[in-house]
Amino acid sequence: MIAIRQEKIRQERLADHDARELLLDRAYGPDRFTKCSQRLREDRLPAAGLSFVATDKGRIVGTVRLWNVSAGPGRAALLLGPLAVDPEYRSGGLGGRLMQQAIATARMRGHGAILLVGDAPYYGRFGFSADQTGMLWMPGSYRKDRLLGLELRAGALDGARGMIGATGRLAPKPDLGALVAAASHRAVKSPTPRAA
Numbered sequence: 093m094i095a096i097r098q099e100k101i102r103q104e105r106l107a108d109h110d111a112r113e114l115l116l117d118r119a120y121g122p123d124r125f126t127k128c129s130q131r132l133r134e135d136r137l138p139a140a141g142l143s144f145v146a147t148d149k150g151r152i153v154g155t156v157r158l159w160n161v162s163a164g165p166g167r168a169a170l171l172l173g174p175l176a177v178d179p180e181y182r183s184g185g186l187g188g189r190l191m192q193q194a195i196a197t198a199r200m201r202g203h204g205a206i207l208l209v210g211d212a213p214y215y216g217r218f219g220f221s222a223d224q225t226g227m228l229w230m231p232g233s234y235r236k237d238r239l240l241g242l243e244l245r246a247g248a249l250d251g252a253r254g255m256i257g258a259t260g261r262l263a264p265k266p267d268l269g270a271l272v273a274a275a276s277h278r279a280v281k282s283p284t285p286r287a288a
């Protein structure tokens with residue numbers, strides 16, 4: 093019998109957090125926190141409506157997000173990443189479907205261009221190239237030929253020049269007072285056993 097996979101792509105939800113983190117650990121390992129793209133994502137929220145997961149029978153098997161950035165002064169763009177597919181689900185077109193969903197939704201929401209740092213042999217099939225990113229810089233170290241761009245609107249990256257910066261909304265910080273109160277409450281409920 094042939095097993096037919098029926099992965100679905102939907103908007104990411106808060107409850108997807110832990111499964112998505114595990115998937116990213118599996119796909120990228122601990123190095124994922126050292127990537128220069130991460131400098132533009134940390135402490136920020138992803139762009140509105142532009143975080144997707146792929147699921148199979150409710151299990152998270154793919155993820156992609158887009159982030160608000162400036163491509164040099166005064167030029168809005170999106171940064172794509174991370175993109176990951178569970179190793180058991182690769183080479184079946186799921187990565188491509190996640191990319192198409194992300195690109196189509198970004199276009200529909202009126203964004204002009206998408207940037208990413210990644211392998212041109214993979215992202216080239218979706219129209220990404222380094223043709224218009226030569227005068228753009230990411231914070232941190234990366235290979236220049238891996239900084240790729242895709243125009244969703246003709247001319248959106250014309251003359252793009254300068255540092256790429258994070259412009260997304262800041263992620264809410266946990267309320268320290270509430271955390272301390274919760275920790276004290278737990279300590280009172282279950283005091284540390286003391287030696288007699």
Ligand SMILES: CC(C)(COP(=O)(O)OP(=O)(O)OC[C@H]1O[C@@H](n2cnc3c(N)ncnc32)[C@H](O)[C@@H]1OP(=O)(O)O)[C@@H](O)C(=O)NCCC(=O)NCCS
Binds near residue numbers: 120175177
């Ligand atoms: C990259 C990734 C998301 C692709 O997911 P996927 O579901 O396998 O994607 P698709 O099925 O649409 O495409 C698979 C094809 O892309 C190719 N491919 C995958 N990664 C590639 C890469 N870095 N460079 C060139 N080609 C690549 C595969 O060999 C495969 O080729 P085939 O169709 O000739 O067999 C997945 O391999 C992954 O999660 N990798 C680990 C994380 C990662 O490296 N992400 C960023 C890539 S720069």
